[in-house]
Amino acid sequence: MHPIPSGTRDVLPDEMRELRAITDAMLGVFHEAGYGEVYTPALELESVLRTGDADAARPAYRLFDETGQVLVLRSDMTIPIARVVATRYADVEPPLRLCYLQRAYRAVRPQRGEAREQLQAGIELFGAGTPEGTAEAITLCARALGAAGLRGYRIALGSAGLYPALLDEAGVHGEARAALLHELVTRDFVGLAREVRALDADERLVTVPQLRGGLEVLEAAGDAAGALRELHGLLPADVQERIIFDLGLLRDLGYYTGAIFEVLDPALGVALGGGGRYDELLGRFGRPLPAVGWTLEVGRVHVALVGERRG
Numbered sequence: 001m002h003p004i005p006s007g008t009r010d011v012l013p014d015e016m017r018e019l020r021a022i023t024d025a026m027l028g029v030f031h032e033a034g035y036g037e038v039y040t041p042a043l044e045l046e047s048v049l050r051t052g053d054a055d056a057a058r059p060a061y062r063l064f065d066e067t068g069q070v071l072v073l074r075s076d077m078t079i080p081i082a083r084v085v086a087t088r089y090a091d092v093e094p095p096l097r098l099c100y101l102q103r104a105y106r107a108v109r110p111q112r113g114e115a116r117e118q119l120q121a122g123i124e125l126f127g128a129g130t131p132e133g134t135a136e137a138i139t140l141c142a143r144a145l146g147a148a149g150l151r152g153y154r155i156a157l158g159s160a161g162l163y164p165a166l167l168d169e170a171g172v173h174g175e176a177r178a179a180l181l182h183e184l185v186t187r188d189f190v191g192l193a194r195e196v197r198a199l200d201a202d203e204r205l206v207t208v209p210q211l212r213g214g215l216e217v218l219e220a221a222g223d224a225a226g227a228l229r230e231l232h233g234l235l236p237a238d239v240q241e242r243i244i245f246d247l248g249l250l251r252d253l254g255y256y257t258g259a260i261f262e263v264l265d266p267a268l269g270v271a272l273g274g275g276g277r278y279d280e281l282l283g284r285f286g287r288p289l290p291a292v293g294w295t296l297e298v299g300r301v302h303v304a305l306v307g308e309r310r311g
Contacts, residue, residue, distance in 0.1 A: 007060070007116025007117065008116055008117045009117075015302075018302060019119070019299075022149075022298055022302055022305070023101050023119075023298060025149070026101075026121045026298075027099070027101060027121070029147045030099035030140070030144070033097070033140055033143075035097040035098060035123050035140075036098055037101070038081060038084060038098050039100070040077070040080040040081065040083075040100075040102070041080075042073055042074060042102075043071045043074075044071070044074050044080055045069060045072075046059070046062065046070040047070070048079070048080075049074070049075075051284055051285065052082060052281055052284060053079065053254050053255045059072035059073055059074075059075055059105065060073060060116050061073040073104075073105040074104055075104055075105060076104055077102060077122060077295060078278065078281070079255075079281070081293075082124075082282055082291070084098075085124075085285075085287065086282060086286050086287040087285070090287060094126055094127020094128070094289055095133070096125075096126040096127055097124075097126075098123065098125075098126075099122065099123045099124075100121070100122060100123075100124075101120070101121045102119075103117055103118065103119055103120070104117075104120050106118060115297070115299060118299065119299060120296065121144070121295070122273070122275070122294055122295030123141075124291060125137055125291065125292050125293060126282065127289045127291070128290065128292070129290050130227070130231070130258055130259065130277060130279075130290065130292070131227065131231040131234055131259075132234060133277075133290065134231055134259045134276075134292050135231055135234035137293065138155065138239065138261060138294075139236060139239050141155070141275075142155065142238070142239045142242055144296065145296070148301055148305065150265065150304060150305055150308065151308060152266055152267060152304075152308055153263055153265040153272065154264050154265070155244070155262070155264075156212070156244050156245075156246040156262045156263075157231075157232075157243050157244070157245055157246065157249070157259065158245065158247060158248070158260055159221070159227065159228060159260065160250065160256040160257055160259075160276060161257065162208075162222070163180075163181070163205075163208075163209055165222060166205055169202070169222075170201045170204075172205070176199055179195050180196065181250065183195055184209055184248055184250050185250045185251075189248075192209070207220075208248070209248025210247075210248055211246075211247045212245065212248075213244065213245060214244075214245065215232065217245050217247060218245060221245075228245065231259055244264075249261070255281045256277065256278055257277050257279045257280055258277035259277050260274070260277070261274055261275065261276060261294070263296065265307075267303070267304040267305075267306075267311060268300055268303055268304040270300065271300075272296055272300045272301050272304060273295050273300070273301075274295070275292070275294025275295060277292045278291050278292070278293070279291060
């Protein structure tokens with residue numbers, strides 16, 4: 001046996017043809033919508049990733065170059081593309097529509113069968129405000145999934161600001177706040193309930209994030225409800241049918257500021273991808289612009305597609 005690194009895999013011709021068909025279909029949707037494809041180096045300076053988000057600089061691989069600078073294999077595409085926009089498009093009037101098909105490298109637990117090396121397809125829209133820009137991004141995500149042949153998917157939609165607003169109302173700050181957010185990001189509702197009750201805090205901190213469903217669940221969302229309802233109203237009818245509101249949705253990257261979403265499919269037990277608004281990220285690189293984007297893990301889309309066909 002000649003092993004390969006954990007969390008990586010070889011792809012043989014039959015599967016490669018199917019993956020290529022998926023990516024060609026997605027890129028066709030991106031290009032038709034006016035998104036230009038970009039390519040960025042797999043290696044980034046660790047300092048650049050930390051400028052974008054300290055939490056994002058959790059690389060699977062870190063090394064030193066000949067000058068002693070710390071280099072890492074990128075863990076997502078949003079921060080590298082934000083760097084590109086702030087430097088290479090510094091004087092270009094927005095909106096800017098960019099897409100990509102590239103590999104990213106995540107620190108994972110290989111014993112769970114997770115991929116350390118991921119082929120990602122996605123888009124980033126810079127300079128388009130909310131809710132119109134967000135509606136464009138979600139609609140494009142649905143169109144890309146449809147072009148790839150997926151039929152049973154749903155889009156879980158929430159807000160990165162919802163639970164922090166509830167914590168503010170409940171007066172939860174500091175280490176206790178961080179503990180609750182951790183339990184929510186990991187979807188550990190038992191742990192969340194334990195932490196909330198240990199604080200003797202508002203029980204809504206447990207009940208609200210467990211609400212999932214249609215427009216009716218927004219009544220419990222407070223100030224975020226209006227924005228989510230307005231966003232929903234801007235989506236085409238066929239995309240609205242795909243939406244499930246998830247009031248406890250949080251993503252594990254710290255730069256999201258508004259609407260966030262994940263793509264789910266019953267043929268696979270994990271999210272196929274996701275994204276959301278990150279209106280403050282570009283400002284960290286010197287060019288403040290509102291932004292929204294998303295990524296799909298092509299390997300997971302392929303597995304879900306095979307599962308749907310067999311079902």
